[in-house]
Amino acid sequence: MAGSWVNLAERLGSDLHLELTGPGSRRAALTRALRSAVRDGRLAAGARLPPYRSLAADLGLARSTVAAAYSELVAEGWLVARQGSGTRVARRTEAARVPRVPKPTPTRPAASVHNLRQGQPDAASFPRVAWLAAARRALNAAPNEAFGPGDPQGRHELRRALAEYLARARGVRTTPDRIVVCSGFAHALRLLFGGRVLRGPLAVESYGLAFHRAVLAAAAVRTLPLTLDEDGARTDELAGLPGVRTALLTPAHQFPTGGPLHPERRITAVEWARTCGGLILEDDYDGEFRYDREPVGAVQSLDPERVVYLGSVSKSLSPALRLGWLVLPEHLVAPVLTAKGEREAWASVMDQLTLADFIESGHYDRHLRRMRQRYRARRDRLVATLAAQVPHIAPTGIAAGLHAVLRLPPGTERSVVEAAARQSIALDGLADFRHPAAVMPGHDGLVVGYATPSDHGYGPALEALGRILPPPAEG
Template identity: 70%
Template sequence: MPESWVNSAERVGADLHLQLAATGPRRAALARALREAIQDGRLGTGVRLPPYRSLAADLGLARNTVADAYAELVAEGWLTARQGSGTRVAERAVPAKPARLPKKAATASRAPAHNLLQGQPDASSFPRNAWSTSTRRALAAAPNEAFGPGDPRGRIELRTALAHYLARVRGVRTSPERIVICSGFSDALRLLFGGGVLRGALAVEAYGLAFHRALLAAEGVRTVPLGLDDHGTRTEELAGRRAVRAALLTPAHQFPLGGPLAPARRNAAIDWARAGGGVVIEDDYDGELRYDREPVGAVQALDPDHVLYVGSASKSLSTALRLGWMVLPERLVDPVLATKGQRERWTSVVDQLTFADLITSGAYDRHIRQMRQRYRDRRNRLTAVLAERAPHIEVTGIAAGLHAVLRLPPGTEASTVKAASWLGLALDGLAGYRHPDADTPPLDGLVVGYATPPDHAYAAALDALCQILPAMP
């Protein structure tokens, strides 16, 4: 059965993909193909068909053949034809059967009753109106070349906006030429280590995301843990790690324990990188979201040639946006671009242009200020409820970000996490974040994502949290 596309530039109506029998009367073959397209849902109710002259030209048929086929389907009730409205698919008594879902899709896991998982901003807080306004404005202003083959660095509009914004808000020292747009922190790690831009072992914090460790292990990267204490990551330990060529740190707000990196240890990391030609990878995942004081500036400002700064919109806007950026030492720009390569790895141009407009218009600053107030209130409610109902549970770390760590009595974490599961409360214990080779003593605690629940569900989530906490020893 030959396949034919109906795509005349002059016709009005839906694009069609029809299969006409190779033998037999052409009118009957066309009528049968149209019936099948209606029956299987490819032509839905109310869809306008091309004028018979256009369809005849596209299929290489006589005009009368198409006109007769249309007339036959109108008479049978498949189509309707009205003056000025064209020929359309008629309302039908029996709708097309829905596609059968795979068995696995029908058995999707049930959502938790209360969600306090970390790393997820309140989805209802996404600035839909501002994003929509910026999209319209950015598309209207975008040059035609923006929608052709582009620069693997990312759109110049966004890189320029980020260079100014990061300098103003985080103290980052850079130019648009040293910024490369990516789809988030995980993508940045793959670009840096998957393509061999950075080689050798990687020093990481004793507590961090197991997902990142697994991603690095899949790329053949050995991770070496650095100790942690009340002053942050023990960066002085870098001097004794001879195989380490790069160090991954979360200096503004250690993840997940929540403390900032002390000034002396910031300097120690820079001194180590300079002495051996190493690189500090600064994960500034929520640096804008500090609530008790002005955010501490980025470590990158101390030495842009030895610090690789990574940020994203996943905490400030949405995890679904998949939009991040790397501020690179100059010597690493070309190797990263060579690794990035194929355009399939590039972030949507429309999202880049929209985010650039959101920044330059001031809407992003306004959104950040609103989120600071919202999440500050969320954290304050958490600490107030705990002070009243579980005063023996300590909330650790600085007032920042989207999560807090609750320290538990030794030996109680596993049972508390199990109790949370029974109650339908989704949250994490600290054990899953500890590096398996860490020398830092294990800590018992819960990682509570206070930003995740919508406003109407937050009180119930806090009540469930208090129910599962261990009693005072």
């Protein structure tokens, strides 16, 4: 017998694999296997071993063989036998010690005291109780087939809930069969471009996430920047970009400079796509959060066949959920599913079912309303602190979203970012988001996220921020 799985679940809480190999008798092989299990830590100190009869039956040995092996190990001090409590592993640290692999030296910098980086929602406000209740309801209601291989398009329950919610809250025109569930915006880009559904070159806004540009570069997609001003991207420039038939925009809230895309420019973008047979990729990353303005509907509603609408729960709930969606023109559904593969390999089916229940039960709307109030209060506190400490620096792009841009005097951005690092303040300079090929004049500034800090840490973070900002220019 080369080896055997012994089911000790009722006695030890798990299975134990004993290799009965090597020279000598079956008793010697069992003794070596038990001694090895204790030495390696697979049998923990104090663990109860099965009675002679049970282990003998599991291994196909005589009871006398098991009894003799136990006795030998008791005599050696590996086991202890007491009347009424059976045979247990002795509490000897030398026997149960497991060799430890030295931990590698961390390469990431130590966590900052004040985290004012953009892009993260308030983790402490995740609706744990409501989410758990939704998960229980979803689990109880899930059909048996939900526990098989996942549909690459996503669960119908979630696609139906998303179609209804997006139509009601964002003005999106779609049906469940035009929605494909993914694990987030970056995954959507990989499906569209890495899967060769779309090809470059791609027009993008002159400020955006370098990470997204890296995802596109990995798919050999060249990006060409559009000029930005106070009305958003200059979509009139699209017609002059050679070879470009696809544009990536953040119309509801330009990232990171803030502000919605002007209505005329929205129309210009859609008309350009119609004329050249192209597409608009609409990144609606935080469209739910607006404070001082009316909701800005999705560009997708202007022409569902010329706009791919992309969304996720990364800002509204948590990036840890890894749930996003593509709302596609009809002709792109099949190619995207081909790029995704035959089975769902990214988004958990149970998370999909839970989110569907969370939306349909009304908890998602209630959570968003609560978070709007919370983030608005955070934003107002940022504005008030800046007005009191550094009134010459006004935040911009604050009518919506989870961050603000602080414009700085020319030539001061890098020194302020370095000063922030010395004071253990984590934030980003505006230059970090600038497209390397942008020709428009750059502005010095900071991108300050106000969603991440804890309640007790937010005040000190703002005070620390005020101390590192430059004073007003003399004269």
